[in-house]
Amino acid sequence: MKKLLQKIAKKSPWLYRINAGSCNGCDVELATTACIPRYDVERLGCKYCGSPKHADIVLITGPLTARVKEKVLRLYDEIPNPKVTVAIGVCPISGGVFRDSYAITGPIDKFIPVDVNVPGCPPRPQAIIDGIVEAIKIWETRL
Amino acid sequence: MSSFLKIAIRNLLKGPSTDPYPFGETFVPKGLRGKVKYNAKACVACRMCEHVCAGGAIQIREVADKSGLEFILWHNTCAFCGLCEHYCPTKAIRLTEDYHTAHRQEDKYRYVEKGFIKYVNCARCATPMVPIALELLNVAYDQVNEDIEKLRHLCPKCRQERAL
Numbered sequence: 001m002k003k004l005l006q007k008i009a010k011k012s013p014w015l016y017r018i019n020a021g022s023c024n025g026c027d028v029e030l031a032t033t034a035c036i037p038r039y040d041v042e043r044l045g046c047k048y049c050g051s052p053k054h055a056d057i058v059l060i061t062g063p064l065t066a067r068v069k070e071k072v073l074r075l076y077d078e079i080p081n082p083k084v085t086v087a088i089g090v091c092p093i094s095g096g097v098f099r100d101s102y103a104i105t106g107p108i109d110k111f112i113p114v115d116v117n118v119p120g121c122p123p124r125p126q127a128i129i130d131g132i133v134e135a136i137k138i139w140e141t142r143l
Numbered sequence: 144m145s146s147f148l149k150i151a152i153r154n155l156l157k158g159p160s161t162d163p164y165p166f167g168e169t170f171v172p173k174g175l176r177g178k179v180k181y182n183a184k185a186c187v188a189c190r191m192c193e194h195v196c197a198g199g200a201i202q203i204r205e206v207a208d209k210s211g212l213e214f215i216l217w218h219n220t221c222a223f224c225g226l227c228e229h230y231c232p233t234k235a236i237r238l239t240e241d242y243h244t245a246h247r248q249e250d251k252y253r254y255v256e257k258g259f260i261k262y263v264n265c266a267r268c269a270t271p272m273v274p275i276a277l278e279l280l281n282v283a284y285d286q287v288n289e290d291i292e293k294l295r296h297l298c299p300k301c302r303q304e305r306a307l
Contacts (some may be wrong), residue, residue, distance in 0.1 A: 109248070117251055126165075
């Protein structure tokens, strides 16, 4: 039974989106990737889910602002293991244009183990799909 | 009813509107600002790109053995705004249409565009200096004649002496 579940789970990782103080640019691109038929991320077996408890692949946007930091870390802990983390946009990766600001505590890999980076401001939907494909490869090895 | 059928049949004939990427080819809009390409041969090390860079991604610094200047652009903090390309006098920096930016965490700090400008020696006093690119001469002068070509190999000090 467990083996069967593992085999199925490989093919359908669910995505969960965390906004760590993003400007919404990357979030719009994420919504585009998932919600409009042109980019349709569900072809890869992925699906956006509303609860962190259902998530397999976490997509994080935003530079991790000081106000949202504790909430993001709490949310991240609620996601069951194994999980794959993808940083979308330059903000979570390095801080981007907000780097060295007093209001941000990132880069995010200081607090959260990141697996895949997708830089861009914002990245193209195709680049995000690239990142998700990369994340699925890691997800298959972790199961 | 008939108009509805018309739309339905048209959509059937048109096929799926989903972009086949990552299983097939995708379109690239003209002028897309992707990864940066740097041409060290055309660079005159004016550091304008370093100054205007919104994300602070560009660094130009002298290498340890003082044989030249090193150009480093870290794509992971680049906002792909294109200011460097806009302000570059010799167009040594170009934003390509390559948007494939996804990479794994272990490559995070290796995701850079690098270049190296080797110092040349002044033809008269042999002081090391940044070579003057032909592209710069083309921007500054209508025609590059022999006199200008001679000045090109001199350091700023010798150039001043010669000109006055």
